[in-house]
Amino acid sequence: MSSIQATSMALKQAIYLGVDDDLREAVRVAVMSKYELEPMKEVPHIWPDEISLVLMEFDGNADAVLEQVNQILTLAKGVPVYILLKQKDADFIIEANHQGVQGFIECPNEVFSILSILHMQDRRRQGKNGNVSSLFSLKGGVGCTALATNLASHLNDITEGRTVLVDLNMPLGDTSLYLNMEGQRLYSLTDFIYNLNRFDENLIYKSLSRHESGLYVLSLPNEVGELDSLNGEIIKTIIQSLRRYYDHVVIDCASDLSDMTLSCLDESDNIVLVAEPSLSSFRAVNTVLQLTQKLGYMKESIKLVVNRSTSQDDETLEEVVDAFKVDAVARVANDYFGLNESLKEGRLLKEYKPESVVNQQLFNIANMLHNGSMSVEVAEANKPVKSAKGLLKSFLQKMFQGRVFSTASRVESKKVVVS
Numbered sequence: 001m002s003s004i005q006a007t008s009m010a011l012k013q014a015i016y017l018g019v020d021d022d023l024r025e026a027v028r029v030a031v032m033s034k035y036e037l038e039p040m041k042e043v044p045h046i047w048p049d050e051i052s053l054v055l056m057e058f059d060g061n062a063d064a065v066l067e068q069v070n071q072i073l074t075l076a077k078g079v080p081v082y083i084l085l086k087q088k089d090a091d092f093i094i095e096a097n098h099q100g101v102q103g104f105i106e107c108p109n110e111v112f113s114i115l116s117i118l119h120m121q122d123r124r125r126q127g128k129n130g131n132v133s134s135l136f137s138l139k140g141g142v143g144c145t146a147l148a149t150n151l152a153s154h155l156n157d158i159t160e161g162r163t164v165l166v167d168l169n170m171p172l173g174d175t176s177l178y179l180n181m182e183g184q185r186l187y188s189l190t191d192f193i194y195n196l197n198r199f200d201e202n203l204i205y206k207s208l209s210r211h212e213s214g215l216y217v218l219s220l221p222n223e224v225g226e227l228d229s230l231n232g233e234i235i236k237t238i239i240q241s242l243r244r245y246y247d248h249v250v251i252d253c254a255s256d257l258s259d260m261t262l263s264c265l266d267e268s269d270n271i272v273l274v275a276e277p278s279l280s281s282f283r284a285v286n287t288v289l290q291l292t293q294k295l296g297y298m299k300e301s302i303k304l305v306v307n308r309s310t311s312q313d314d315e316t317l318e319e320v321v322d323a324f325k326v327d328a329v330a331r332v333a334n335d336y337f338g339l340n341e342s343l344k345e346g347r348l349l350k351e352y353k354p355e356s357v358v359n360q361q362l363f364n365i366a367n368m369l370h371n372g373s374m375s376v377e378v379a380e381a382n383k384p385v386k387s388a389k390g391l392l393k394s395f396l397q398k399m400f401q402g403r404v405f406s407t408a409s410r411v412e413s414k415k416v417v418v419s
């Protein structure tokens with residue numbers, strides 16, 4: 001039995017137009033945290049209400065598919081239509097684009113990252129750039145850096161190498177320590193400022209330091225004196241510049257309410273408040289929640305992560321969490337051996353203890369932060385449970401029986417997609 005339970009948030013409706021049962025099943029699993037698929041073989045005469053997405057197969061018959069696209073866009077103006085490419089055909093792609101198709105998903109390679117592709121395209125269309133998630137706690141020592149590094153590594157997988165982790169935990173950040181990059185000469189925030197006006201796509205990717213996992217890292221300067229050149233305005237400029245090039249910017253914030261921290265929160269799509277299940281930590285969360293209200297931050301941007309939670313957490317604490325009235329609450333289990341040991345060795349949890357509950361919870365949170373998909377709870381159990389990602393991957397692999405899931409084509413195909 002699956003250990004994954006969906007929460008009660010309503011799913012959006014999507015139409016799947018096509019005849020390939022295997023592909024449809026794979027797509028259904030890939031989008032199930034956000035969409036419910038209605039399979040159809042033909043365009044319906046009467047367009048159903050509340051359809052937020054149309055996914056259509058293309059296996060070579062350009063005229064038929066273009067005709068269907070035309071029918072759909074006449075019936076439902078503005079509905080996002082994406083084509084599942086079982087074959088590549090440049091003429092078809094150009095023509096479909098011209099007709100108003102929003103994007104293309106190469107099958108089977110990109111089926112796994114379909115939600116991420118939809119989400120990024122949607123943002124770019126609205127003129128928004130990459131996502132920014134700031135991990136923040138007014139009380140120190142609750143796990144901000146441990147979560148920031150591990151969430152960033154999952155986000156880096158989800159965005160296929162377009163995530164950067166920024167350390168703003170002044171004066172002594174721990175991200176490079178936890179990633180075992182301390183000995184290296186790292187490209188720091190002050191180097192970044194120096195080059196700010198000279199960056200182009202090539203230079204930025206070449207300049208920034210990279211963890212062995214592929215994650216980009218922007219660390220604090222070694223010299224404490226160099227920190228004087230940082231201030232709230234500069235931090236805003238840095239974030240705005242990074243989000244132009246990266247799909248996700250993850251920030252490990254300092255535990256204060258300085259101008260710089262507030263600049264980070266201002267620029268964030270996700271303000272991730274990290275807490276531990278103690279009254280003093282919850283009091284700190286409460287203070288920040290009140291402040292975010294005063295500052296007029298959007299409620300949807302606030303996420304609460306209760307770290308080190310155990311099944312014995314007392315009821316009062318649960319009531320406090322409810323009283324915060326934060327819509328997105330996620331929990332990360334207490335795992336001393338997993339997190340402490342992996343951090344001590346400077347390794348990512350996804351490599352050190354991939355099957356652990358905490359790793360699965362972190363993957364789900366990363367997915368929520370990037371795709372806005374609803375959170376999928378991973379039940380804590382004695383036996384190892386498969387993560388949503390694990391389930392998906394094994395499912396897709398079974399569906400396509402050994403056909404390789406390469407991610408190499410992703411960057412290339414981005415150029416094809418014009419929206």
Ligand SMILES: Nc1ncnc2c1ncn2[C@@H]1O[C@H](COP(=O)(O)OP(=O)(O)OP(=O)(O)O)[C@@H](O)[C@H]1O
Pocket residue numbers: 137139140141142143144145146147169174255307308309332333334335336337339340341343358
């Ligand atoms: N879910 C967890 N289970 C067990 N231990 C954890 C968990 N999360 C974090 N820890 C441990 O808590 C300690 C503090 O974590 P971390 O350094 O990430 O906190 P922080 O909020 O960044 O602290 P600081 O205020 O010093 O920056 C670390 O030793 C880490 O291993």
Ligand SMILES: [Mg+2]
Pocket residue numbers: 144145146169174
């Ligand atoms: Mg820290």
